[in-house]
Amino acid sequence: MSEPSFQDPSFQDDVLDELGADRLHEIAGLLGTDAAGAREVVGSSVAELSGGLRQAAAEPGSADEVRAAVDEVASPEPPLRGVATLGGLMGGGLMAGVLAKLAKPAANAVAKRTGIPPATANRAVELLVPVVLAVLTKRAAQKGGAGGGLGDLLGGGAKK
Numbered sequence: 139m140s141e142p143s144f145q146d147p148s149f150q151d152d153v154l155d156e157l158g159a160d161r162l163h164e165i166a167g168l169l170g171t172d173a174a175g176a177r178e179v180v181g182s183s184v185a186e187l188s189g190g191l192r193q194a195a196a197e198p199g200s201a202d203e204v205r206a207a208v209d210e211v212a213s214p215e216p217p218l219r220g221v222a223t224l225g226g227l228m229g230g231g232l233m234a235g236v237l238a239k240l241a242k243p244a245a246n247a248v249a250k251r252t253g254i255p256p257a258t259a260n261r262a263v264e265l266l267v268p269v270v271l272a273v274l275t276k277r278a279a280q281k282g283g284a285g286g287g288l289g290d291l292l293g294g295g296a297k298k
Contacts, residue, residue, distance in 0.1 A: 149293045150184045152273045165262055183263045186244035187270055188292045195288050207232035208288050212278040237267045
């Protein structure tokens, strides 16, 4: 029996839309695969990052940091609105820091699952972090800052 998925496919779709065909092609080149292979790795990476966020939000040692990062993203004027640059984060922000901490464990999980060399998986996930940040920011803006937290931003809620 497989574990229930807490990943809302629409979050992955939003990340792929934000990424765009050109940047997906760039990731495919990095991975040495085609667009379909890149989509699969992007999907796995997004699932790992969002799962890591949910896990961090549930752990006492990091829950306050994640909550503050979500609040910052959901504030009326988030500091990083529309900062989806391929290759790095521009500026700071709490969510950027939280995602950066989750990038390496996510990349390691993707590498283990796919057989991609860890350094390559790490680079691909690093390229996705600003895109994930931009999607979270856009989702928060669409909700007008009045949200139910991380579950609303990632989709699917935080059901247990």
